[in-house]
Amino acid sequence: MNDALIGIDVGGTYTDGVLFSDGSVVHSVKHRTDEDDLEGTLLLILDDLLAHRRAKDVRRIVLSTTLVTNLLATGRGERTALILLPGKGLPNSAYDISPDTYFLKGWIDFRGRQIEAPDPKEIEDTLKKIHASGIERIAIAGKFSNRNDSHEKMLKKTAESLYPHMDVCTSNEISGRLNFPRRAVTCYYTAMTVRDWNRFADDMEAAIRARAPHCELHILKADGGTTTLAASRKRPCETVFSGPAASTMGTLALSREELNAVSIDIGGTTSDISLLIEGQPLYASRGALIAGHLTHVSSFAVSSIPLGGDSAVYTTDGKLEIGPMRLGPAACFGGEVPTVTDAFNIMNALGLGNAQASHAALSRVAQGLQVPLDSLCRSIAGEVVERLAQSIKDMFRLWEDEPAYKVWEVVHKREFHLHQVIGIGAAAPAVVPMLAERMKVPHFLHRLSPVANALGAAVARPTLAVEVHVDTGRETYSGSPGGLSGKVDKRNYQLKDARELAQACLKQVCADRGLADYADDAQIYSEEQFNVIRGWEQEGKLFDIGIQISPGFIREFKGVEN
Amino acid sequence: MKTTGVIFFPAFDWAISPTHPEREERLLYTRDQLFEEGIMDMPGVTEYHPRLATEKDVSRVHFCVPDIESRVTTAHMVSAGCALVMADAFMNKEVRNAFAIIRPPGHHAMTVVHGNRGFCDINNEAVMVEYLRRTYGVKRLAIVDTDVHHGDGTQEIFWHDPDVLFISFHQDGRTLYPGSGFVEEMGGPLAYGTTINIPMAPKTTDEGIHYIMDNLVMPILDEFKPEIVINSAGQDNHYSDPLANMSFTAQGYAVLNQKLKPDIAVLEGGYSIETALPYVNMGIIMAMAGIDFSNLQEPDYDPSRFKESSRNRAYIKSLVEHQLAAFRGREAVVDKHRKEGREFWGSSRSIFYDTEYLQEEQRLDLRMCPTCCGFRRISSGCAHRSGRNYSVECIAIPAACCPDCVSRGLEEYSSLKKKKSGDHIYLQDRVNDDYRTFESKAGEETVV
Incomplete structure (x- = not known):
């Protein structure tokens, strides 16, 4: 079987x-x-x-x-040229992405209308220059190419026919979302890494x-x-x-509950905090930040704090300090310097490693500060828990304070009600129970939490997001990923037609990517509808539909025993 | 590095009516442009989250008849709240300046609110000004209204306030709604000269407006020395606006903001939603954030298209000279008014509410206080769309009032209550931040 x-x-x-x-x-x-x-x-x-x-x-x-x-x-990606067609707007100096950036003619507006055509001569000259400088990877990005990809496509075709050995990548294939710089960066990174x-x-x-x-x-x-x-x-x-x-995904796989939870991965030097909202991980709203640039890569919102089980405990000028540096493992595991783990080890009698060593190392700090050992451990633990709790609350606020564009969203202001703290990572068993108590919610630890990451990978299901933009006035639709586009019939086009179109697009993309089995798991996650009025007449409608297979588990996964 | 704070609230789920200029679609293409440019990701820009204004915030400025809840839409409460978010960000020094790209607008809303005027329920800038005064102790402010329509609501609210300089340049009221904003409108008897109107001929270009900026607006601001400068930033002077007839460009708007250096800008009108708004809003953010905007232009922009006529040039020049002199002579006029020794200064007028076709009849009496700006009593009557006829009395005690005016104002409110004159009697006591409504029929008083 x-x-x-x-x-x-x-x-x-x-x-x-x-x-x-x-x-x-x-x-x-x-x-x-x-x-x-x-x-x-x-x-x-x-x-x-x-x-x-x-x-x-x-x-x-x-x-x-x-x-x-x-x-x-590490910047080890190979030299890649970036061709931008920004039209008018921000100055060219705003696009500090590639040292080999070329700005070309070609301007498309938000409705996908061509304002200025690309210049074939300029394109050929640019490609020649790129070729002459020995570059073999080209990323092409045009402003509003997500509404009309014809300029990008034309450039790509020219590049591929003139220089068939080059890797050419266009931004609309990578993402159909608004945000030209992020699309350009994502396309640039794609062209840079695709061969490796x-x-x-x-x-x-x-x-x-x-x-x-x-x-x-x-x-x-x-x-x-x-x-x-x-x-x-x-x-x-x-x-x-x-x-x-x-x-x-591993934490989710282990807890299997649709709760509002904090997942905290307490490692040696850092703690990674992520939020689960009704069992769904929170995404970084502005896309993944890669090598200093925001991108259109969807990734989880993870807040990394320089505080972990191995953070050193020491004194400066008679004051207690915790971290952020690591000076080796905890004393109980053979380290020279007492750490956060040592403090929790004594305070909660966890019996980790050589508890005597924890004792000895922290006693020296306690003597220096002239406080009893148990009260020192309590202050260390209290400080650690307080810092983590504060970072968690900051994350709640970040989520609550996301920009809102509708009256409804402002009136029904988001509030994060925490149900559970889920701990993973080596130091989690020491720290998480006290942290959860501080946040006044139960905690969850699983015996498999040390391998939660690999388990998460093993049982995660495929995800896919498809976004479709329909402009009935222009009788067109365009979508992401990958240059979905076509005609729509203007007459009596309704929201349900746009939904069906999005669903059909998703099915198609699923089939192309070998994910046909999962197409039925998709749900619509965003919907916008605008009437286009010119004068006092309706000229058309604009729809934006987002549909996705959200993060989850493959069907055969039914949970793990604790 | 301090950034430019931006709050973008397009109210994508709110319209006055489906085909009204103030509809869901209005800021859609602005959204597309701002987001596609990725300007919110730039290191010089920080995006903020909206909030609702409170009833108290609104009561500091307005008398809503019969009350705020039945008069003001939630969308307007959010819009005003957004201005307050920007005020907080600026005053807490989180940002170096701030721009609220919000709808619905507010600059036609006056002190008494019987309904919607010129797409406005409440006055976003005025609510923000009184919030700045109450929360942060700001005293002197300037509002420069750059909307093509005369900011008659803002003018009326600060007409008797010598500490708020209101400058409006707009298309001549003989050719455009709301039909006011003429040269001789200079402020109430004790606040004369802190209202400055600059009616411009239709088709006035960037050149004309910049002449006004350089030779009138900036010199007046330099002399008035406000602690905070607010741009009531309408975008309908644009050559493509469907409701007006001016010839201003996105570049022109960007340069205007570069000169004016507003601490806080608040979007007002602007209904060329595809050709102007996406580019003008970009231009204002770029100018405020110090980003080079020389590469910004509208798709159909042609620099040779608009030329200022010599006739209009001459008109603007004389207008500027006249208004500059009037501003500089303001203190003498106020002195003269005070020396007349009148107890009260009264005036009556009709106010038309275009959105709902209401006609308000209003009588205002200002106490000609020898030391302060005086308290006001407003009697107002209006038949609402519901068919009900409201007759109300309002007492307004500005924050800068002397103790004598405060006690007289409060006495007046008590005596009105006793007499039960009017359906509702309102008190707006900014000195004590106390706002009350007395319902004569029920004999009940509510405190906001």
Whole structure:
């Protein structure tokens, strides 16, 4: 029976893998990540897992990797030219994205009308210059190309016919959302990483096919959903920040309740906080921030605080200090310096590692401050909990204070009512119970929380968002992802027609990406309808419909026993 | 680095009626343009979240008949609330200046509110001014109304207030709603000269408006020395506006804001929703945030299209000279009025509410106080759309009133209550931040 699922999450320090079958984690492994050989690390883990189940019983393997994140964060991506068609508006100096940026003629407005045509001669000259400087990757982005992609398409066609060896990528294929700079950046990053990603994809596909020829191969995305390896080849950027997404999906997989919760991953040096709203992870409203630029990549909103279990405890000028630096592991685990974990270890008699060492290390600090050891531990714990609680509240406020554009949204102001604190990460068992008490809600810890990330990857379902913009006055529609466009009939077009169109588009994209089984899970998440009035007459209507398969779990996943 | 605060509240779920200029679609293309440009992501710009104004915020300015709840739509309460969000951000030094891109607008709403006038229920800038005074102790402010329509509501609200300089330039009232804003409208007897009107001939261009900015508006502001400058930022001077006839451009608007350097700008009118608003709003944000706007223009912009006529140039020049002299002579006029030794200064007028076709009859009596700006008593009557005829009495005690005016105003309110004259008797006591309504029939008083 091929019911086994494998999830592997490559982290900065460690790579985790789980083999999940029949409602339980059959096996889990952890290895140090070799940054220079991610494929090697992945296969090491995979082989370890496959030793516990026949390869033909594995239905799906999901990988969460840091390849693209690292390429972009370290600036190791290859030189890429960015061609912008910004029309009029912000000055060209506003687009500080690529050192090889070219501004070309071509102007489209918000209704998708061409104001100024591109200049074929200028295009050819620019491409020649790019070619002459040895660049082989080109990103093309036009303002309002999401409403009319003809300029981008024309440029791409010209580039591909003149220089077939180049990787050319257009922004409307990547995203159909408003925000030209974010589209340009996302397109630029895509063009920059697409070749490296495909090389990696080729290798992984070959390696995995050799081991498990029939299993599905998916990649975890920043939005907590998976995509097929094949579909990821055009959109490598979606794979950034999949680590925190894996953790959050893992927490959800373990708690399985549609609550308002805080998921807090307390690691050695940092704590990552994310919010779950009625069981749905909160997205970063402005898109993922990659290497200093906002993008159109959907990712979870994660707040990272420089405070973790290994944060050092010390004194300066007779004052107690906690973190932010780490000076090695906790004293109870053989470290030289007392840490946050040591304080909780003593205070709550957790019996972690060598408790005597916790005692000895913190006693020295207590003597320095001339306070009893137990009161020192209480102050440390109190301070840690207070800082975490404050950061959590800041996140609530961030969500509550998102801009609102309708009267209804202002009158029904959002308020975050917390139900639960979910802890994961090594130091969570020490800190989370007290934190939850401080926030006056129950806490949730699961024995599998150390491998929550890999489990999250193993059981996450595919996600997909499709957005359609219909302009009946112009009798057109356009949509994302990937240059969806066509004609609509102006006469008597209604909201329900726009909904049906969005649904049809989603089905089509699902089919193209090998996700046909999941198309029925899609739900409409945003809807706008405007009458276009000129003079006192209705000239047409504008609709914006968003439909998505939101983050969730594949159907066969029914939870894990604690 | 301090940023420019922007609140964008397009009220996508509110319209006066489906085909009205003040409809859901009005800021749709502005949204598209601002979001596509990604200007809210720029390091010099911070976006804010709207909030509702409270009844107290509104009561500091208006007498809503019979009450706020039945007179003011929720959309207007949010719109005014947005202006307050910007005021807080500015006063708390979170931002260096702020722009509220909001609808519905407010500058035609007057002190007494029987209904909607010129698309406005309540006056967003006035509500913000009184909030700034009450919350932050701001005293002297200037409002420059750059809407093509005369800001008659704002003018009326601050007509007797010598600490609020109101300057409005607009298309001549003989050719456009609301048919006011003439040169001789200079303010009440004790606040003469702090209302300045600049009626412009139709078709006036960037050049004409900038002449006015450079030679009248900026010199007056320099001399008045306000603590805060507010731009009541209508965008219907634009050449493409369907409700007016001027020839201003997006560049012109951006330069205007670069010169004026408003601390807070609040969107008013502007109904060329595709050709003007997306570009003018971009221009104002860019100017306020110090972003180079030389690359900004409308799709159909042609720099050679609009030329100022020599006749209009001469008219503007004489207008500017006249108004500058009138402003500089204001103190002598106020002195003269005070020395007349009158107890009260009375006036009567009719006010037309175009949106709802209401006609209000109003009598105003200002106490000619020897030391302060005086308290006011307003008697107002109007038949509402419901068929009901309201006759109300209002006592307004400005924040700058002397103790004598405060006690006399309160006495007047008590005696009106006793006499039960009028259906409703209102008290607006800004000195004590106390706002009351007395319903004569029921004999009940409510405190806001």
